[in-house]
Amino acid sequence: MAQESLARKQPVRKPLDGVNVLDFCWVAVGPMTTKYLGEYGAAVVRVESAKRPGTLRSAAPFRDGVSGINRSTYFASYNANKMGITVDMRHSRARELMLRLAGWAHIVTENFTPGTMEGWGLGFEELRAVNPGLVMFSASMMGRGGPMERQPGFGPVLSSLVGLTNLTGWPDRTPVNPYGAYTDFIVPRFAVAAILAALDYSRRTGEGRHLDLSQLEASMHFLAPLLLDYTANGREQGRQGNRDAGAAPHGVYPCLGEDRWLALACRTDEQWQALLNAVEPEGGPLHGDSFATLLGRKANEDELDGLVARWTARQGQRALMRRLQEAGVPAGMVNDPRDLFDDPQLQHRQHFRWLEHPEIGPYATDRSEFELSLTPGSLDTPAPLLGQHNAHFLREVIGLSDDEYGSLERDGVLE
Amino acid sequence: MAVSPDDLLLGPYRVLDLTDERGLLCGKILGDLGADVVQVEPPGGSPARRLGPFYGGDPGLDKSLFWWAYAANKRGITLDLEHSDGRALLERLAVSADFVIESFEPGYLDGLGVGYSRMLELNPGAVVVSITAFGQDGPYAGYPASDITGMALGGFMHLTGDPDRAPLRPGFPHFYLHGSAAGAAGAMLAHTHRALTGEGQRVDVSCQQAVARTLAHAPQIWDIEGAVLQRMGVYRQTSGENRVRINWPCADGYVNYMLQGGGVAASTRALFQWMEEDGFDVGQLQAIEWENMGYGRITPEVMDLVVGPMGDFFLRHTREELTRESLSRRILLFPVATPSDLRRHPQLAARGYFTPLEHPELGTAVDYPGAFIKGGDGSAVAGLRRRAPLVGEHNLEIYGGELGLSGDEIESLRRGGAI
Numbered sequence: 007m008a009q010e011s012l013a014r015k016q017p018v019r020k021p022l023d024g025v026n027v028l029d030f031c032w033v034a035v036g037p038m039t040t041k042y043l044g045e046y047g048a049a050v051v052r053v054e055s056a057k058r059p060g061t062l063r064s065a066a067p068f069r070d071g072v073s074g075i076n077r078s079t080y081f082a083s084y085n086a087n088k089m090g091i092t093v094d095m096r097h098s099r100a101r102e103l104m105l106r107l108a109g110w111a112h113i114v115t116e117n118f119t120p121g122t123m124e125g126w127g128l129g130f131e132e133l134r135a136v137n138p139g140l141v142m143f144s145a146s147m148m149g150r151g152g153p154m155e156r157q158p159g160f161g162p163v164l165s166s167l168v169g170l171t172n173l174t175g176w177p178d179r180t181p182v183n184p185y186g187a188y189t190d191f192i193v194p195r196f197a198v199a200a201i202l203a204a205l206d207y208s209r210r211t212g213e214g215r216h217l218d219l220s221q222l223e224a225s226m227h228f229l230a231p232l233l234l235d236y237t238a239n240g241r242e243q244g245r246q247g248n249r250d251a252g253a254a255p256h257g258v259y260p261c262l263g264e265d266r267w268l269a270l271a272c273r274t275d276e277q278w279q280a281l282l283n284a285v286e287p288e289g290g291p292l293h294g295d296s297f298a299t300l301l302g303r304k305a306n307e308d309e310l311d312g313l314v315a316r317w318t319a320r321q322g323q324r325a326l327m328r329r330l331q332e333a334g335v336p337a338g339m340v341n342d343p344r345d346l347f348d349d350p351q352l353q354h355r356q357h358f359r360w361l362e363h364p365e366i367g368p369y370a371t372d373r374s375e376f377e378l379s380l381t382p383g384s385l386d387t388p389a390p391l392l393g394q395h396n397a398h399f400l401r402e403v404i405g406l407s408d409d410e411y412g413s414l415e416r417d418g419v420l421e
Numbered sequence: 422m423a424v425s426p427d428d429l430l431l432g433p434y435r436v437l438d439l440t441d442e443r444g445l446l447c448g449k450i451l452g453d454l455g456a457d458v459v460q461v462e463p464p465g466g467s468p469a470r471r472l473g474p475f476y477g478g479d480p481g482l483d484k485s486l487f488w489w490a491y492a493a494n495k496r497g498i499t500l501d502l503e504h505s506d507g508r509a510l511l512e513r514l515a516v517s518a519d520f521v522i523e524s525f526e527p528g529y530l531d532g533l534g535v536g537y538s539r540m541l542e543l544n545p546g547a548v549v550v551s552i553t554a555f556g557q558d559g560p561y562a563g564y565p566a567s568d569i570t571g572m573a574l575g576g577f578m579h580l581t582g583d584p585d586r587a588p589l590r591p592g593f594p595h596f597y598l599h600g601s602a603a604g605a606a607g608a609m610l611a612h613t614h615r616a617l618t619g620e621g622q623r624v625d626v627s628c629q630q631a632v633a634r635t636l637a638h639a640p641q642i643w644d645i646e647g648a649v650l651q652r653m654g655v656y657r658q659t660s661g662e663n664r665v666r667i668n669w670p671c672a673d674g675y676v677n678y679m680l681q682g683g684g685v686a687a688s689t690r691a692l693f694q695w696m697e698e699d700g701f702d703v704g705q706l707q708a709i710e711w712e713n714m715g716y717g718r719i720t721p722e723v724m725d726l727v728v729g730p731m732g733d734f735f736l737r738h739t740r741e742e743l744t745r746e747s748l749s750r751r752i753l754l755f756p757v758a759t760p761s762d763l764r765r766h767p768q769l770a771a772r773g774y775f776t777p778l779e780h781p782e783l784g785t786a787v788d789y790p791g792a793f794i795k796g797g798d799g800s801a802v803a804g805l806r807r808r809a810p811l812v813g814e815h816n817l818e819i820y821g822g823e824l825g826l827s828g829d830e831i832e833s834l835r836r837g838g839a840i
Contacts, residue, residue: 066717152771173592216797338570
């Protein structure tokens with residue numbers, strides 16, 4: 007009795023305990039969105055195809071260089087805390103099963119080309135008919151409707167389409183993409199906020215909502231002031247490397263070692279004086295009149311950068327960062343992927359969590375970038391093996407009978 | 422068309438937004454979803470108002486386009502947190518706020534006696550979101566930060582830029598935007614708990630971690646393969662020694678085409694088909710087993726075979742030709758777009774994305790980037806309702822109309838410097 011009441015007093019509570027998510031998302035933007043939901047307590051079930059597994063399942067890196075459908079660590083990272091079932095969505099009985107699961111779900115998520123879910127008879131109206139409070143989240147490259155709704159694509163090219171590539175690079179060279187499928191990592195925070203807002207709306211009103219997120223439209227909020235500069239002023243900005251109109255020096259400077267760099271920024275007089283005292287405590291060329299004001303430093307920025315670089319190049323990046331930070335100059339070493347694991351701040355925040363995967367072994371995945379003081383999230387289980395939870399989920403969670411489950415297996419609805 | 426808050430998802434909720442330029446987007450997202458956001462600024466106006474570009478190139482307090490972009494949908498009041506009457510007003514406003522958002526250095530609000538523990542004391546259901554460079558604690562928590570140092574420490578810059586030059590940041594400052602957007606996600610998680618239990622809490626966001634989460638599988642490639650991805654300029658390193666080219670010059674600008682196989686091999690084959698129609702010999706290229714080359718599996722040898730003829734092919738065509746034809750052939754090619762391209766984009770136009778907002782004091786309307794999400798039937802679930810506030814624009818409405826202060830009291834507060 008005493009033990010029981012103690013257990014009741016200290017439940018492990020998460021904000022999405024009891025929230026069920028039927029997740030058709032694939033590649034990166036969708037799975038990163040639903041990873042947050044799983045980390046904060048939702049029961050997330052990935053619906054996959056064994057015949058046509060998602061792109062990420064065949065994506066490197068693989069432990070020991072050995073590929074395999076359950077061995078992609080890229081997939082494993084974005085699908086922690088989720089269950090997985092394998093269904094042949096083209097099977098005539100798939101719809102009946104999915105409608106039953108839609109009755110279990112509070113949220114259905116998908117990021118197929120618009121029209122795919124409708125093609126399976128699983129559009130929002132059909133799902134809502136079995137579950138009036140359902141929230142359905144649909145993400146696509148450019149949104150539903152319109153002449154380009156079915157244009158295929160994915161994150162790496164969207165950086166170009168949204169205008170970020172054209173801004174990124176050196177003024178004298180071809181623009182470069184911000185690293186990776188960049189917009190795939192911009193969109194999920196907007197998506198999580200909207201999905202949970204729709205869940206709140208559904209709980210208050212009993213009415214479900216269908217959300218239509220265009221990755222292009224959401225990502226444009228990451229350069230909104232520059233879009234206004236065009237719509238209001240007719241002006242288009244070009245590439246500036248690492249420079250900033252309101253600060254000098256402002257850039258990335260070489261340090262001792264191969265491909266080692268330190269970023270620093272002097273926006274205020276105090277920051278500039280602090281840097282000056284660090285670089286030339288005994289006086290020197292940086293004390294000249296041409297560098298005394300921001301406008302002077304901007305006008306002579308190439309020379310300024312050269313002098314700063316000559317000084318940084320003789321020093322180790324980590325020690326120099328500490329020294330400048332303690333002097334009040336914003337400074338940050340350019341962390342490479344290996345450095346991230348050694349970064350004292352990320353370590354303190356326990357940014358990486360290691361999960362034990364039956365085929366990969368231990369692998370690192372990143373936790374959410376926020377801490378909730380009362381109901382923290384946690385990543386507890388590795389990504390599902392293909393079809394791992396068919397029996398567990400459908401029989402124990404959904405409650406299919408032996409006969410029902412057996413017939414789905416026999417008919418090939420389950421792959 | 423500007424929308425009414427009643428249809429939007431967060432219509433019943435109030436946000437008290439204390440952030441400066443480092444956190445404005447968080448409240449903007451909640452405001453777009455329908456929340457009533459009260460933006461609190463120091464009496465001289467938010468420092469975000471000093472950020473360009475500016476309307477008409479005039480760096481006036483009410484003409485910052487950064488402010489316009491990220492304070493739209495908010496009402497604005499002024500309040501001096503370092504003034505005891507200012508803090509008393511803040512406490513009164515906090516009682517009715519569902520969300521409080523702040524982006525001060527860790528400990529600043531606590532030092533003034535209005536940190537999150539005080540907020541929760543006044544309002545046990547409050548969700549208090551704190552957005553800082555590194556989070557509230559840890560060895561870097563007290564360090565000064567800026568966009569570029571944060572993008573460096575988050576691991577992003579190492580992977581962006583040309584290999585023979587310094588690492589690069591994206592061409593618009595994103596460090597705090599990542600953290601601010603994450604703050605909105607965290608706020609809604611905490612809200613979901615509060616809606617069932619009445620319990621508020623703190624959401625402590627680290628912008629550094631938000632950036633570190635944008636690195637796709639780069640950390641896993643180190644963890645699993647012991648390899649450090651390098652920046653590759655117009656190329657993209659996909660795994661180990663493997664890389665694919667992304668950015669290509671064309672006849673009149675640049676296009677983006679990422680060579681891929683695996684599940685999207687059809688796009689690659691369709692492009693070779695078009696090249697063949699253009700007179701290129703692609704027999705050797707079509708013979709490659711693209712279907713077996715999933716992400717990260719195209720080798721340098723394969724890339725070297727492709728890059729010459731493909732580059733020559735793109736240089737023969739304009740951006741517009743390449744984009745239009747690729748759409749009909751289902752080739753995954755896109756223009757390297759500029760704002761003017763976006764303003765004319767047929768899909769954005771068809772969806773009514775750009776939204777005009779009136780600026781009556783300037784006698785003009787300006788087209789804004791619109792709702793970041795819509796209803797599946799085209800209805801509004803989020804959207805723009807009002808332009809960003811002028812300095813202190815809603816002082817009377819909120820201090821008089823909502824808190825019930827008299828005209829004399831408001832005048833005293835103003836003369837005393839509290840508002």
